[in-house]
Amino acid sequence: MASSGTIQLIYLQDCQSRQSSRKEVMARLPKPAEGSWTEHYGLGTAPVSYEGTTSPEYYEVEREAVFRRSWLHVGRVEQVDRTGAYFTKEIAVLGTSIVVVRDADGKVRAFHNICRHRGNKLVWTDFPSEETAGVCRQFTCKYHAWRYNLDGSLNFVQQEGEFFDLDKGAFGLVPVHCDVWQGFIFVNFADEPEQPLHEYLGPMLGALDGYPFERMTERRVYRTEIKANWKLFVDAxxxxxxxxxxxLKQNPPALALPMQDNGFEAPYYQIDGPHRVVSTNGIRAWDLPEDKRKRMDTITRSGLFGAWDAPDLGIEKMPAGINPGGCEPWGMDSFQVYPNFLLGIWSQNWVMSYTYWPTGFNSHVFEGTLHFIPAKTPGEYLAHEMAGVAFKEYLLQDANTLEATQMMLESGVVNRFPIGDQEVLCRALIEETDRWIADYKEKKGIS
Ligand code: FES
Ligand SMILES: [Fe+2]
Structure with missing residues (x-):
């Protein structure tokens, strides 16, 4: 009789034999690829430096070269779902705070959160450094009551007659470029963005158009400060x-242990301009015999990969950009929108998004949001809760490890690190950021 270890291995081998392999996926590409993804995308193969995560000088340049020049995701349109709905966002990497608001014409706008009178932060609630949200008809400064319309124009000055030739038209809020893609609000702090948002996002992300993000209004948001450079979390x-x-311990042992022995391969990687995606095959805990599953997973019909019962997306056909490598069975796509936004699309018809907001060279604020089509039954709600609990658990495991990594990278004892083909996107991120910095320095004439 086969031992339970053997049964587990047979199960996994059966699973793996049905899954797409890198070779199969590569052969199907419009331009068939051979060998490694790293070589396919023309990246180097030498060990890499992580100086970009430990150098305060690198970070200082990165702030201007990357964060002031790229489109940054700050929220969803549902957060500003009516006239006057607003939220603030602290952008420590650029030393500012912004307020995002829906104006009377329905347009989503962003402004630096500073009063034009004497510089008070315009919108905050109890604590000046904390983000806030609400609905208002106009913004009123807490200090001397200057008031601003939702389009940023100044409409009231306290004791206006005591000012000297004050032209109210010249003292509106300072705008920040703001645009929306698929309900995701982006801002750009450049004087003039080098590309409009849609062009910046490029064809790989453009091919997600039509995915019903707007239906996923049941959200769970998690936020924490992590003592590690933002790029280390992108890598994770x-x-x-x-x-x-x-x-390891989050998967049922029947899945995890053989996978650890046999290795794990993501079958598809794509790089499109500064953006990237990795797709995985699906692992379906519900295919396991019941006694091999985690009991809570069985009870909640949910777990590490979300609810087992996928809701109907209400669309006729998946957009072409979903599962771009045609992995079978498909598990998820992890899209990395340069520089600091991740969009994870799961085969179980839910989405997660991450943003990483640098607060220093070795710290950042992580925000993770799980987006679900609203539960219609208590069972569905419980399944979403379970997905949230599982998410928090693996996030803590990642976050701990990142702090441990940052700590030792900063020791400087080692400065060349070999990374493999499964880490092709980590290499791409380093090369891409170096390129943005080189380009910025060249344009500014900095040596
Ligand atoms: S600082 Fe805002 S009204 Fe004076
Ligand atoms: Fe992880």
């Missing part, structure tokens, strides 16, 4: 072969 979600190791 653009390779998945750490999962059977770092997140």
């Amino acid at each position: 979600a653009q390779e998945f072969y750490h999962a059977p190791v770092l997140h």
